[in-house]
Amino acid sequence: MSERPAVSLSRVSRHFGLTRAMDEVDLEIAEGEFFAMLGPSGSGKTTCLRVIAGFEQPTSGEVRIFGENATGVPPYRRNVNTVFQDYALFPHMNVADNVAYSLMLRKVPKAERARQAEEALEMVRLPGYGARRPAELSGGQRQRVALARAIINRPKVLLLDEPLGALDLKLRENMQEELKSLQRRLGITFVFVTHDQSEALSMADRIAVFNAGKVIQVGAPEEVYRRPASPFVADFVGSSNILPPDFVEAVAGEKRWASLRPEQVRVTEPGDANPRLVGRVTAQSYLGATTRFAVALDGIALHAIVPAGSFQPADDGRVAIAFDRSALHFMDGPA
Numbered sequence: 001m002s003e004r005p006a007v008s009l010s011r012v013s014r015h016f017g018l019t020r021a022m023d024e025v026d027l028e029i030a031e032g033e034f035f036a037m038l039g040p041s042g043s044g045k046t047t048c049l050r051v052i053a054g055f056e057q058p059t060s061g062e063v064r065i066f067g068e069n070a071t072g073v074p075p076y077r078r079n080v081n082t083v084f085q086d087y088a089l090f091p092h093m094n095v096a097d098n099v100a101y102s103l104m105l106r107k108v109p110k111a112e113r114a115r116q117a118e119e120a121l122e123m124v125r126l127p128g129y130g131a132r133r134p135a136e137l138s139g140g141q142r143q144r145v146a147l148a149r150a151i152i153n154r155p156k157v158l159l160l161d162e163p164l165g166a167l168d169l170k171l172r173e174n175m176q177e178e179l180k181s182l183q184r185r186l187g188i189t190f191v192f193v194t195h196d197q198s199e200a201l202s203m204a205d206r207i208a209v210f211n212a213g214k215v216i217q218v219g220a221p222e223e224v225y226r227r228p229a230s231p232f233v234a235d236f237v238g239s240s241n242i243l244p245p246d247f248v249e250a251v252a253g254e255k256r257w258a259s260l261r262p263e264q265v266r267v268t269e270p271g272d273a274n275p276r277l278v279g280r281v282t283a284q285s286y287l288g289a290t291t292r293f294a295v296a297l298d299g300i301a302l303h304a305i306v307p308a309g310s311f312q313p314a315d316d317g318r319v320a321i322a323f324d325r326s327a328l329h330f331m332d333g334p335a
C-alpha cells in the first residue's frame with residue numbers, strides 16, 4: 001500500500017446506543033483504487049461510507065484522508081463527494097443546473113457553469129441533455145446526472161452508496177461497465193457500497209467484506225472468492241458449500257471447516273466400486289448454461305453446478321458425488 005492512502009480508517013467504531021454499526025474497523029484505500037464495501041443489510045457499510053464522507057462522526061478511532069486527520073472536518077471540505085442511492089436531484093431544476101449546483105453555491109459565473117456542466121455531462125455520455133428536467137429522464141439517465149454532479153468539481157474520492165440499486169438488471173450491468181470505465185478515465189478513487197456480491201466481484205480492484213459492524217476480510221475479488229477467510233465470507237461471496245469439521249475429517253482427514261465451490265463438485269451415476277459419497281438429488285434448477293443440483297448426503301446437503309445437459313440423474317435420484325481434495329479451502333470458523 002502507498003505511504004499515503006486516499007482513505008485510511010484506524011480502529012474506527014460508530015455506536016448508536018447499543019448498536020455497534022461499526023466495530024473497530026481498519027481500512028486502507030489506495031489512491032485511484034476502485035474499492036467495494038460488501039456485506040449483508042445492516043452490516044455497517046453505509047455507516048462506514050458516511051463516516052468517510054463526514055456526515056457521521058466516529059464514536060472512537062481515526063479517519064484520515066490523504067494522510068490528514070479528518071476529525072471535525074465538515075463534508076464539504078473533505079475533497080470527497082457522495083452519490084446517493086436515490087440520486088437526490090432537484091426536480092424543479094434542469095439537468096445542467098443540477099449538475100452545476102455546487103458551482104452556483106461557489107458563485108461561479110453562469111457561462112462558466114454551463115460550460116463545465118456540459119463537460120461533466122459528456123463524461124457520463126449525456127451530452128446535450130442540460131435543458132431537460134429530471135422527470136424527463138430514464139432511471140439510468142438520472143443516475144448519470146447524479147454522477148455528473150458528483151464529478152463536476154473533480155473530487156479526489158467519490159463515495160457511491162448502492163448507486164445502481166434502483167436500476168433493472170440489464171441497465172445495472174451496462175452501468176457497471178460504464179462506471180468502471182468512467183473511474184479509469186477520471187483516475188478518481190471510487191468507494192462503492194453494495195450488498196450484491198457479483199457486482200463487487202466484477203467491478204472492484206479490492207473488496208472489504210463486512211459482517212455485524214466488522215471488516216472480516218479485505219482482498220482482490222479472486223482472493224476473496226477463492227480463499228475466503230471464514231465460512232461467513234465463503235457463504236456470502238459466491239454460494240459455497242460450507243462443510244463442517246466432522247464431515248471434512250471423514251472425507252479429507254482434517255478436522256476443520258472447509259468451503260467447496262459448487263462448480264467443483266462432480267455428480268455421476270452411483271454404483272461405482274470406488275468409495276465415493278452417495279446421496280440423493282433433492283432439487284434441480286436449470287440456470288441456462290449450467291444446471292444446479294441440491295444433493296442430500298448423510299447428514300449434510302451439497303450443491304453442485306454442472307454444465308447443462310452433462311448429467312441427468314436416474315428416477316430414484318441417487319447419485320455419487322466427487323471432488324478433488326485440492327478443491328477444499330480450509331478455514332477457521334464459523335464467524
Ligand code: ATP
Nearest residue numbers: 016019021039040041042043044045046047048195
Ligand atoms: P444496508 O445494506 O441495509 O443499507 P448497511 O450495511 O449499510 O445496510 P448500516 O446502514 O450501516 O448498514 O447500519 C448498520 C447498523 O447500524 C444497523 O443495525 C442500523 O440499524 C444501525 N444504524 C445505522 N444508522 C443508524 C442511526 N442513525 N441510528 C440508529 N441506528 C443506526
